[in-house]
Amino acid sequence: MKKIVITFFLLLLTTNLVSQWKYPEAENIKNDVVITYDVVYERELSDKLKKHPYYKKEIIVAFNKGKILEKSISNRFDYQMSTLLDYDKEKGYSCVVTSTKNAIVSSFGKPKKEVQLKVGETKEILGFPCQVYTTKIKGKTVEILTTKKIGLRFVKNFNAQGFLLKYTSINKYLGPFTVTAKNIIYTKLPSDTYSLKGFTIKTLTEQKEYLESRKVRSNEVKQSAIDKLGELSPKYSVRSIQGNKFKSKDLIGKVVVLNFWFTTCPPCKKELPHLNKLKEKFKGKDVVFIAIALDDEYKIDTFLKRNPFYYDIVEDGRWIAEKFDVKSYPSNIIIDQKGSFQFYKIGYKSDITASMEYQINKLLKK
Secondary structure, three states, X not given: OHHHHHHHHHHHHHHHHHHOOEOHHXXXXXXXXXXXXXXXXXXXXXXXXXXXXXXXXXXXXXEOOOEEEEEEEOOOOOOEEEEEEXXXXXXXXXXXXXXXXXXXXXXXXXXXXXXXXXXXXXXXXXOEEEEEEEEEEOOEEEEEEEEOOOOEOEOOOEOXXXXXXXEEEEEOOOEEEEEEEEEEEEEOOOXXXXXXXXXXXXXXXXXXXXXXXXXXXXXXXXXXXXXXXXXXXXXXXXXXXXXXXXXXXXXXXXXXXXXXXXXXXXXXXXXXXXXXXXXXXXXXXXXXXXXXXXXXXXXXXXXXOOOOOOOEEEOOOHHHHHHOOOXXXXXXXXXXXXXXXXXXXXXXXXXXHHHHHHHHHHHHOO
């Protein structure tokens, strides 16, 4: 009898744990469901703000009875954010795709944003009866609408029950915005829709340690670049995909501008228009512009059809990058008429070409 009681208690405990995130209606989910949400910002956003990584045009939430995938649609193609929730493992994955794929894993926990249920009041969205909650965003009372008819508890940071169909949130850069479900379809999605294949998965602690080590490494790389100023550059001999051959000994007497990049590097791509303008400014001068790409020529050729780059481009240049001790991309280097480093900058900055133009002019006046 004692064994039966213990078994019943454990079963009850398990049922209660699952019911925190699932309701009986979840068994009615047969295939996949996709809900599209409108995103409306309280203030009018400039074109510049609409290119911010956290800007959302709309949100798409796809789910079955065990997993939810939430994707934010923005104006950025080089930066994608999504959230995957695994209801069977009670794990959440915050995913970011740039030139790499990374996901931060954490366990389900109690949502922190408190809300107040308006007892007896209901509203309807997409044919679903919704509970009405209220909460405050920057001192303003807003409504949160959820439904239990879907069967999963999807509430983000709101301590409510049900599946969010309307809510208001705030971003420190873009201000308050309201998200409202506008369309629902029932379908069968590809089997890899909820897959994390190709993602590097870290805990929050591991991510913090990684960022700290990356910061230390970045400082070391920057110091190394500073230490190179005034030193002679290594010798090299390369041929560009345009058919031009360059030897370091033949370039004595000229200013040499080097750019190290690769085609799937977002900041590398971002600076290309500025580098093109820089090259045009020194047309006819004793300045040579060479871009050292890590990619093979066929990849570069495909890339250039959409992204013009006016430098002479050298393919498969990893060996040259190693010679110049380049460890981060993009990197821009300027070598003077005597073959010495006079400029060595790592990473993209909005004023990078202004700094380069100043240094080139300074060298040409000598």
